Amino acid sequence: MTVYGPASPDDFDAIARLSRTGFGVPRDLFDRYAALFGNDTIRSLRGADGRSIAGCAALWGMDQWFGGRPVPAQGVAMVAVEPALRGGGTGSALMRRVLAEGREAGAAVSVLWHSTLPFYRRLGYGRGGVSCGWSAPPAALGAPSAEPGDCIRPADPLDAAPLAALRRALLAGANGLPERNEALWNLALCPDGEPSDVFLLCGADGPEGYVAVTPPKDGLLTVADLCAPTPLALRLARRLLAGYRAQVERVAWQGGPDDPLALLADDAGVRMDGREEWLLRVLDVRRALTARGYPPSVVGSMTFDTNDPLIPDNSGCFHLQVDGGTGVIAERAQDDSAVARIGIAAFSTLFSGHASARALRQAGMLDGEDVVIETLDRLFCGAHPWMNDRF
Structure with missing residues (x-):
C-alpha cells in the first residue's frame, strides 16, 4: 500500500x-x-x-x-x-x-515537459506545443532607424509587475503561454540565478514590450525573455539586439515555429537550432472546452465522443456549441450525426491546436466524417501553441 x-x-x-x-x-x-x-x-x-x-x-x-x-x-x-x-x-x-x-x-488541463513520451501517452497526455530555439547573427536582425518617440530604457529585473502587464497582450494573441507566478518570473528573468538586463521598448504612448538578455558569453548573446506583441516593440527589439553586433557573433532566443523575429531576420545565418515539445493532458473535458476561447467569427457545434480510461467522467458524448468566441456544453440534437470519436491524448493535442483535425484523422487518432474535420479545424484554428517557460 x-x-x-x-x-x-x-x-x-x-x-x-x-x-x-x-x-x-x-x-x-x-x-x-x-x-x-x-x-x-x-x-x-x-x-x-x-x-x-x-x-x-x-x-x-x-x-x-x-x-x-x-x-x-x-x-x-x-x-x-x-x-x-x-x-x-x-x-x-x-x-x-x-x-x-x-x-x-x-x-482543466495538466502540462509538463517530458523525458519520455510513451510513459505519458499511456497516462493520456498528448503533444501540446513546442519551444523552438532560434539564433542569428546580430546584423541579420536588421537595425531599424529610430523614429520620433522611440525609446529603449532599462527596467528592474526584480519587479515583474510592469512586465506582466505588457505580457498580457502576448498571452491573448498566442496559444500555450502560461500566466507566470513569482517562481516562473524569477526563472524567466534570472535563468541562472543572476538578474538579466531588462529593457523596455517604448513608443510615444509608453512601453509596448520588453527584452531581457543575459551578459554576452563566448560570442553569444542569449535572450532570457522577449515580449514584442506590437510592430513597434518588435522593431525596437531588433534594433536593441542588432546593437550587440560588435560584441557577439550570434543572438539566441526561444519562440514558436512562426516566430516574428525569425520571420524578419535576413536569410544569412538565421536558423532553428532546436525544437522541443511539451505535453498537455485534459483533466476535465467540460471545463476545458468552456474555458478556452475560439475564433470570434466562427459559429458552429460539434459532438465529441471521448474515451478516457483514467478519468471516467471524461468518457462519453460532449456537445460543444461555439458563438462569439465562447463555447458552451449543451444538449445534443437528436438528428446530430456529426460526431468526432477521439481518445483523450489526441483530444488534448486537438484542444491545444498543436495538430489539425485532418492530421489527427490521417494518423488514425480521430474518427469523423469530412464535415466533422472541417468544423473542428475552424473551431481550433489559431496560432501554433508554444511555450518558452521551462519547469
Missing part, C-alpha cells in the same frame, strides 16, 4: 537525491526550485513500508492561455522514481494521483 501526499521537510534529502539521479539536478539547483515554487508544491509517494520515498513530483496551479482566454492548469515538474522501482508501475501510480489532485483542485 503506497501513501501519496505533500512531502515533509524530512523527505527533502531523499527527494533531492531522486531529482539528481533522474535528471542530474545538483542539490543547489533543487534547493533553488524548492524555494521559488514553495515546499508545499512537492509531493511524495511512499513505499509499502510507509517510510521510504518511492517517487516524487512538484505541482502547482496556474493559468495557460488558449484562444485568447486563460484555462485553469496544473503545472507538473520533477517527476522521478527510485531507480530500483522503475518499470514496476510506481511512476504510473504517482502520476495517477497527481492527475486526480489537479482535477480535484479545479484544473
Whole structure:
C-alpha cells in the first residue's frame, strides 16, 4: 500500500537525491526550485513500508492561455522514481494521483515537459506545443532607424509587475503561454540565478514590450525573455539586439515555429537550432472546452465522443456549441450525426491546436466524417501553441 501526499521537510534529502539521479539536478539547483515554487508544491509517494520515498513530483496551479482566454492548469515538474522501482508501475501510480489532485483542485488541463513520451501517452497526455530555439547573427536582425518617440530604457529585473502587464497582450494573441507566478518570473528573468538586463521598448504612448538578455558569453548573446506583441516593440527589439553586433557573433532566443523575429531576420545565418515539445493532458473535458476561447467569427457545434480510461467522467458524448468566441456544453440534437470519436491524448493535442483535425484523422487518432474535420479545424484554428517557460 503506497501513501501519496505533500512531502515533509524530512523527505527533502531523499527527494533531492531522486531529482539528481533522474535528471542530474545538483542539490543547489533543487534547493533553488524548492524555494521559488514553495515546499508545499512537492509531493511524495511512499513505499509499502510507509517510510521510504518511492517517487516524487512538484505541482502547482496556474493559468495557460488558449484562444485568447486563460484555462485553469496544473503545472507538473520533477517527476522521478527510485531507480530500483522503475518499470514496476510506481511512476504510473504517482502520476495517477497527481492527475486526480489537479482535477480535484479545479484544473482543466495538466502540462509538463517530458523525458519520455510513451510513459505519458499511456497516462493520456498528448503533444501540446513546442519551444523552438532560434539564433542569428546580430546584423541579420536588421537595425531599424529610430523614429520620433522611440525609446529603449532599462527596467528592474526584480519587479515583474510592469512586465506582466505588457505580457498580457502576448498571452491573448498566442496559444500555450502560461500566466507566470513569482517562481516562473524569477526563472524567466534570472535563468541562472543572476538578474538579466531588462529593457523596455517604448513608443510615444509608453512601453509596448520588453527584452531581457543575459551578459554576452563566448560570442553569444542569449535572450532570457522577449515580449514584442506590437510592430513597434518588435522593431525596437531588433534594433536593441542588432546593437550587440560588435560584441557577439550570434543572438539566441526561444519562440514558436512562426516566430516574428525569425520571420524578419535576413536569410544569412538565421536558423532553428532546436525544437522541443511539451505535453498537455485534459483533466476535465467540460471545463476545458468552456474555458478556452475560439475564433470570434466562427459559429458552429460539434459532438465529441471521448474515451478516457483514467478519468471516467471524461468518457462519453460532449456537445460543444461555439458563438462569439465562447463555447458552451449543451444538449445534443437528436438528428446530430456529426460526431468526432477521439481518445483523450489526441483530444488534448486537438484542444491545444498543436495538430489539425485532418492530421489527427490521417494518423488514425480521430474518427469523423469530412464535415466533422472541417468544423473542428475552424473551431481550433489559431496560432501554433508554444511555450518558452521551462519547469
